[in-house]
Amino acid sequence: MPARDPDWRERYSRQIRYAPIGEAGQLRLMDSTVLIAGCGALGCALAQHMLRSGVGKLVLVDRDYVERSNLHRQTLFDEEDADKALPKAEAAAAKLRRMNRDARVEAHVSDITKDNAAVFAAGVDLVLDGTDNAATRLLLCDEAFRGGIPFVYGGATASRGMTAMLVPGGTACLRCLIGAEGEEGDNCDTAGILPAVIEWVAALQAAEAVKWLSGNRGAVRNSWLSADIWQFALRESKLPAGYGGCRICGGSGDSTEAAVDMEVGPASNNVMGDVNKIGDCGVAMPLRRSVAASSALCGRDTVQVTLGHPIDLAAEAEKLRGLGCRLTENRYLAKAELPVPLVEKLVLFPDGRVLVQGTSDIARAEQLCVAFVGGASEGLEESLK
Ligand SMILES: [Zn+2]
Incomplete structure (x- = not known):
């Protein structure tokens, strides 16, 4: 069990006062472990949310190092990290430990591959997606579902973002939602990125994570949410259940139950279309x-x-x-x-x-x-x- 801050009631008092969490929910958070895959913009925001919420242990994995062009959106890094070319996982872990000296943060400077994904996902309660490519996301979601672990998807490009919490036994897996390969399209290196959209996506991912980890599973949002925060267009689609024919999420689902639109904004598209537009490649x-x-x-x-x-x-x-x-x-x-x-x-x-x-x-x-x-x-x- 992670080391507990002796002053936890004081540190988390405002969160504990939020009735659905309370002391019981806070204790559950403090006994939780999350995997944060990728320490780019989303990963930085997610890690900070999880740490400050009191999640007991964070496992960070990232293959890259800090550069100047990261600083406008990757909020755990500073100029010194870029000058020293520190690996993102280590630089992030160092910052997080300064926010909470009792926090357990494990940093891995590594690629996530089919050979090690299961190792990183072992023993965690939740996988938070901060990756930047479809191949890694699919690999991680497969691995999470195999272990019965929810996968909290998040992606952002330009002014657009999207997120969904995918739950084994409850929803379809990512492979069923975006296709086996994902699609090449815009990404933040070609289309740029507004930092605000990252915070929007990460906040929604963090909210679902905190619901799940604090024992408020009935409150988890069962939808795929996408938005363009510049034009302001919001779209929410109900998540389908697992598909019968899928080896990852198969079982109870009905493959004819496609995503059902709940609200449509001006820049609307279907779930698949939006995924493709965000663009992931590898x-x-x-x-x-x-x-x-x-x-x-x-x-x-x-x-x-x-x-x-x-x-x-x-x-x-x-x-x-x-x-x-x-x-x-x-x-x-x-x-x-x-x-x-x-x-x-x-x-x-x-x-x-x-x-x-x-x-x-x-x-x-x-x-x-x-x-x-x-x-x-x-x-x-x-x-x-
Ligand atoms: Zn599936």
């Missing part, structure tokens, strides 16, 4: 050479290359410096600006991942990794210029 590519897997990060001009082995950061940094790279290092990662005329940056993580920034070309990213991380060869380096 492109998996075939394996090549000494590289185990690579994927272009949605709209970011970045490719993630996963080597088949861990990376010795100190040794690689030394080698990269010898090759004329400029290095930024901390205990979690090494960031190398490649020597001119190359324009790319390589960010190495000890778990064997390399983020290649400055290209969305997977073949080139892999070539750069082979040249600079997997043992450089003069010829190959030359051919990259």
